[in-house]
Each structure stands twice: as structure tokens, then as C-alpha cells.
Amino acid sequence: MSSLKGKVAVITGGNSGIGKATAQLFVQEGAQVIITGRRPDVVDNAVREIGAGASGFSGDVADIDFHDRLAKEIRNRFGALDVYMANAGIINLTGSDNVKPQEYDQHFAVNSRGVFFGVQAMAPLIRDGGNIIVTSSLAATKVLPQHTLYAGSKAALAAFARNWAIEFKERRIRVNILSPGPVETEILGKLGITEADRPALDAHMANTIPAGRYGRPDELARAALLLASNDFVNGVELHVDGGMSLV
Numbered sequence: 001m002s003s004l005k006g007k008v009a010v011i012t013g014g015n016s017g018i019g020k021a022t023a024q025l026f027v028q029e030g031a032q033v034i035i036t037g038r039r040p041d042v043v044d045n046a047v048r049e050i051g052a053g054a055s056g057f058s059g060d061v062a063d064i065d066f067h068d069r070l071a072k073e074i075r076n077r078f079g080a081l082d083v084y085m086a087n088a089g090i091i092n093l094t095g096s097d098n099v100k101p102q103e104y105d106q107h108f109a110v111n112s113r114g115v116f117f118g119v120q121a122m123a124p125l126i127r128d129g130g131n132i133i134v135t136s137s138l139a140a141t142k143v144l145p146q147h148t149l150y151a152g153s154k155a156a157l158a159a160f161a162r163n164w165a166i167e168f169k170e171r172r173i174r175v176n177i178l179s180p181g182p183v184e185t186e187i188l189g190k191l192g193i194t195e196a197d198r199p200a201l202d203a204h205m206a207n208t209i210p211a212g213r214y215g216r217p218d219e220l221a222r223a224a225l226l227l228a229s230n231d232f233v234n235g236v237e238l239h240v241d242g243g244m245s246l247v
């Protein structure tokens with residue numbers, strides 16, 4: 001398996017869940033992968049778990065300087081990169097009436113602004129023919145309870161990605177969106193849902209998702225690999241949601 005042999009990939013939020021599973025698969029496919037996340041210990045553990053081919057760089061995507069520091073690191077260590085996956089994201093489920101300005105700003109700072117300035121910093125380093133993957137969410141296109149703020153912060157990504165695909169076309173840099181439905185990752189513990197309410201959520205998901213279950217991170221990783229490695233796939237939003245967008 002060598003569809004990414006010799007390639008360099010950066011995955012934000014690569015220390016956990018979908019990002020980590022994608023980093024694992026990309027390394028298996030021959031890439032050198034730099035994973036990021038705010039928690040240095042979790043980044044280090046993920047690097048150890050993934051093994052040779054992975055390295056880490058800690059920091060907050062909401063911090064604009066972080067992207068410049070990461071770009072400098074990539075330039076110094078690798079000279080350039082081939083795949084940039086802007087995947088880090090946060091969610092706190094809540095009704096719009098409860099959203100405080102700080103929570104609003106945090107969602108947009110991570111989920112939208114963090115992606116925009118990440119791409120701004122990385123694009124000059126992406127080799128011609130490389131690609132960008134942006135992790136959005138089913139929530140960006142489907143109304144889900146308590147998702148309004150999160151949905152808004154992810155919805156910007158589709159517009160960014162469409163425009164980038166054209167902005168970067170002279171360099172044949174493709175830009176695609178990975179849009180997961182509910183996937184069993186640590187994020188499910190960060191929704192603001194109590195432990196007591198979790199079984200009800202799980203039962204609701206099993207009943208609602210046509211696949212009858214949550215997605216697995218490795219299933220999203222395989223979709224990310226398709227986007228990263230198929231040179232004729234450009235400007236798509238790939239829904240990997242067990243069919244949930246249909247119901």
C-alpha cells in the first residue's frame with residue numbers, strides 16, 4: 001500500500017479520532033505525517049502509537065501565529081508538503097438562546113478562522129498537484145437539534161473550499177471537504193451531554209442513522225485517503241455519514 005509514498009501530510013487535530021485514524025492510514029500508505037493538537041502529551045502519545053513516519057507539533061489553531069510557526073517547521077524539516085488536512089474542530093451542543101459571545105467566538109475561531117488561516121499559511125508550501133482536505137460536518141448541511149452554532153461555524157468551510165479550489169487551480173492544488181456524520185470519537189464526550197443522557201443519545205443515533213450505528217474513525221480515514229490520492233476528485237463535499245443526510 002503506497003498511494004502516498006514520498007508525500008508529506010499535515011493533519012490538524014491529528015492526535016485523536018478521525019485525524020489520528022487518518023494519520024495512521026496515511027503513514028501506512030507511505031506518507032510522512034505531522035499531526036497537531038493543543039495537548040502536547042496527547043500529541044506525543046499519538047506519534048508513538050502511529051510509529052515511524054509520524055511526528056507532532058503542538059498548538060492551538062485559533063492562534064494565528066501557530067499556523068506561521070507550523071509552516072516554518074514544515075519548511076525547515078521537509079521543504080514543502082503535499083496534503084494539508086484542516087481537521088481540528090470543537091462542538092458544544094446548545095440552543096441558540098444559551099450561546100454566550102465567548103462561546104460563539106471560540107467556535108468560529110477554531111472551526112472557521114482556524115481553517116482559513118491554516119490554509120493561508122500552508123498553501124504557499126503545498127507542492128503543485130497537492131491537495132487540501134477540510135473536515136466539515138453533516139451539521140453544516142442538515143438541521144440537527146442544538147447544532148446551530150456549530151453548524152454555522154462549519155458552514156463557512158464549503159464556501160472557502162469552493163473558492164480555494166479555483167484560487168489554486170493554476171497550481172493543480174485540489175480542495176475537498178470531508179463531511180462526517182456521527183462518528184465514535186472523543187468528541188462525543190465533549191458535546192456537553194451528561195453521562196446519564198449518553199445511552200439515550202446512542203439509542204437515538206442507532207435508530208436514526210440508516211447504517212444503524214455510529215461511524216468509525218477508520219471509515220473516515222479511508223474516505224480522506226480517497227480525497228488525498230485521487231487526482232480527479234476536486235471541489236467535492238464527501239458525506240460519510242452512514243446515510244444520515246437522507247433522513
Ligand code: NAP
Nearest residue numbers: 013016017018037038039060061088089137182183185187
Ligand atoms: P476528536 O477526537 O475530539 O478530535 C478533535 C481534534 O481536534 C483533537 O485532536 C483536538 O486535539 C483537536 N482540536 C480541538 N480544538 C483545537 C484547537 N483549538 N487547536 C488545535 N487542535 C484542536 O473529534 P473527531 O470526531 O475526531 O473530530 C475531528 C473533526 O471531525 C472535527 O472538525 C469535528 O468537528 C468533525 N466532525 C466529527 C464528527 C463526529 O461525530 N465525531 C461529526 C462531524 C464532524 P486537542 O484537544 O489536543 O487540541
